[in-house]
Amino acid sequence: MTVMSNNSNLANSSRKEKNATSDCLLIKGRSYTIPELEQEIESLEEEVTTAKDEIRGRLDDLICLKTNLREISLEQQFDKFIERKEDIVKKAVYLNKCLLHFVVKSYYDDIHRYKDYCGSKWANNHKQAAYTIKWIVKFKPVQIRENYDSGSVLSNEIVDINLIFALVCAFSFLNRKSIDLIFKEKKEVDKYNLSLPREKQEKEGKQSFYDKLLYNLRYRPFSGKQLIAIFEALELQCSEVV
Numbered sequence: 001m002t003v004m005s006n007n008s009n010l011a012n013s014s015r016k017e018k019n020a021t022s023d024c025l026l027i028k029g030r031s032y033t034i035p036e037l038e039q040e041i042e043s044l045e046e047e048v049t050t051a052k053d054e055i056r057g058r059l060d061d062l063i064c065l066k067t068n069l070r071e072i073s074l075e076q077q078f079d080k081f082i083e084r085k086e087d088i089v090k091k092a093v094y095l096n097k098c099l100l101h102f103v104v105k106s107y108y109d110d111i112h113r114y115k116d117y118c119g120s121k122w123a124n125n126h127k128q129a130a131y132t133i134k135w136i137v138k139f140k141p142v143q144i145r146e147n148y149d150s151g152s153v154l155s156n157e158i159v160d161i162n163l164i165f166a167l168v169c170a171f172s173f174l175n176r177k178s179i180d181l182i183f184k185e186k187k188e189v190d191k192y193n194l195s196l197p198r199e200k201q202e203k204e205g206k207q208s209f210y211d212k213l214l215y216n217l218r219y220r221p222f223s224g225k226q227l228i229a230i231f232e233a234l235e236l237q238c239s240e241v242v
Contacts, residue, residue: 063108070104071097074169078142081168085157092148092158099141106135110224126235129170130227136166137217163217167210174231177238186210209234 025032032040078095110131111123123131140162144154157164171179186208193205207215213230216222 059112063105063112066108067101067104070107071100074100074104077169077172078165081165088155089158089161091145092154093142093144093161096141096143099139099143103135103139103141106139107131110134114224125173125175126228126231127224129173129231130224132173133166133170133217133227134222134224136162136169160214160218163214166217167213170231175235175238178231178234181234181238182210 025034025037027037075095075097082090082093082095111127114127114131115123142161142165144158171182189206189208189211193201196204
């Protein structure tokens with residue numbers, strides 16, 4: 001009986017040793033028991049959470065600084081934009097700075113999401129142009145004054161003022177060759193349309209790239225990615241023009 005008991009103790013001891021060995025895991029050159037591994041995971045979870053909070057805080061600070069700088073830039077662009085307009089347009093509209101803030105904040109949120117998704121560090125000029133248009137058109141920061149007397153009719157330029165301003169801001173990101181091509185083609189199309197008899201202008205008239213873009217912004221749903229593709233195609237077209 002004693003021998004059997006000793007054998008039983010040896011067997012139990014052997015099983016415990018075997019189980020202890022099997023519970024150890026080798027990860028990146030370090031040996032862990034299961035409890036040690038669980039404790040290490042818990043510790044790393046806390047470190048990662050703290051690091052994420054710090055990064056989010058720094059990112060919020062970065063976006064805040066960028067937002068303020070971009071708002072100033074857009075205000076300056078608006079001042080130059082409206083200065084070239086006729087008095088009737090100048091008196092009709094103003095830039096709502098609260099809405100402008102939402103434009104810029106949403107713009108940077110979009111840009112940072114896009115960079116995170118693509119793994120890129122910088123947003124190229126096509127992305128900047130596209131998301132500038134997207135958010136100006138959505139929030140419409142250029143507002144018609146409440147006390148503006150339109151004489152019962154608003155001109156197309158006043159109605160479309162946000163779309164026009166969005167394109168002006170977006171074009172500032174494009175290269176000179178692309179901008180020149182857009183307005184050269186528009187000038188040629190407008191000249192052709194004016195050469196047609198009035199009764200034929202509606203049926204036989206052409207539409208320039210600029211006017212097509214304006215039309216789509218006015219009437220059709222669009223995304224930032226679609227606009228990016230349009231500006232990339234435009235640049236490609238410019239590179240093929242001798």
